[in-house]
Amino acid sequence: MRRLGEPLLGGNRTEMFCEAAPARESLLTAMGHASAHINLDSTLLYPPAVRPILIDRLVRARRAGARVQVLTCSTDRDTLGSELGLLNAAGVTFSGTLGPRSWRSAIERRGGPLRRQLAVIDGRLGWIGPGLNGMTPGGGDEPPGLHMQLQGPAVALLQRLFLATWQVSSPRASLPRARYFPSLPLSGEQRIGLASNIASAQENGRPGTPLLGAAGIARTSLAVTLTSAIATTELAKAVGAAAVRGVMVTVLLPAGVHLSLLWKARVEEWLEKGVRVYQCRHEQILAAVSAADGVWASVVFSEEAGRQGNRCGGHAELLILDRTVASQLQEIHRLQCAGAQPCTSAHGSAPLGWLRRDAQL
DSSP states (O other): OTTTTSOOEEEEEEEEEOSHHHHHHHHHHHHHTOSSEEEEEGGGGOSTTTHHHHHHHHHHHHHTTOEEEEEOOTTHHHHHTTHHHHHHHTTOEESSOOOTTTTHHHHHTTTSSOOOEEEEETTTEEEEESOSSOOOTTOOSSOOOOEEEEESTTHHHHHHHHHHHHHHHOTTSOOOOOOOSOOOOOOOSEEEEEEOTTTOSSGGGSTTHHHHHHHHHOSSEEEEEOOTTTOOHHHHHHHHHHHHTTOEEEEEEOTTGGGOHHHHHHHHHHHHTTOEEEEOSSSOOSEEEEEETTTEEEEEEOTTGGGTGGGOTTOEEEEEEOHHHHHHHHHHHHHHHHTSEEOOOTTSOOOHHHHHHHHHO
């Protein structure tokens, strides 16, 4: 919480989706009930299987009187094509002019096109994730992903993130005046915080900030899925230090990290300290999850963030203090590791720290 720089907001309820079908149905149902506004990232429209349905739902919402505002990115014209015209004709507001050059350079100077998928409906329901395709933690042809639906005061955090990203990516395209922050009743018992390099220029906006804090306080267990965007030297040291303290640490890495000399050194050091390391068969990990001591949980939504580093406009990390969510994310992490390749030291031996712990058990 100290690393976030602000207290966690209580009274929230989250719902996690690891499979595409229920995730799509939940989002479509929520959009169908929109009465005031729908704010969303254009990347939500990218998956071909769901695109026609989502566009139809947005057009219907606009005709019913709800404002629809779409945060555009530099790949929209190539990906969405004529479908942008349907939304434009319905009166949808875009953050850019949709021209190929007028706003493209402004976004790309900030680290590349938006990859996060976020939606806020009526300021009361928040939705964030990395992709609607291939959300199966244990396998499938697509990288594992995750979507989360939020209700409660923490929805204002996602709304603020959307508005901040809009302002940064297209400062000349102002949003219509609306009631973006209605009074939100308590919906549950979860405490939630948000870190983003768009919403904040301070330390709490650095990728991996909540995870770094969790690694520092973990006492019994730490399950971590890392992307190159958040695997900083500071975080790598914190993960190793946790193992030295006796914490049972499991790390899942994307495929291809063995090609990097830096990663080779990190993995070897982790193994020597007793960290159990696995390598996913996908080069991308769409949702980097972590859980500490069965209480702290975090999810990083930053598809392809590793290619953009700290400047990636799609970075967003939720920190959730709740035993149920931590248990769910730990199970997701376990399923991801079950389908991954375990790493061994250069000598081909198992991590000594784990052998000692297993012998004690």
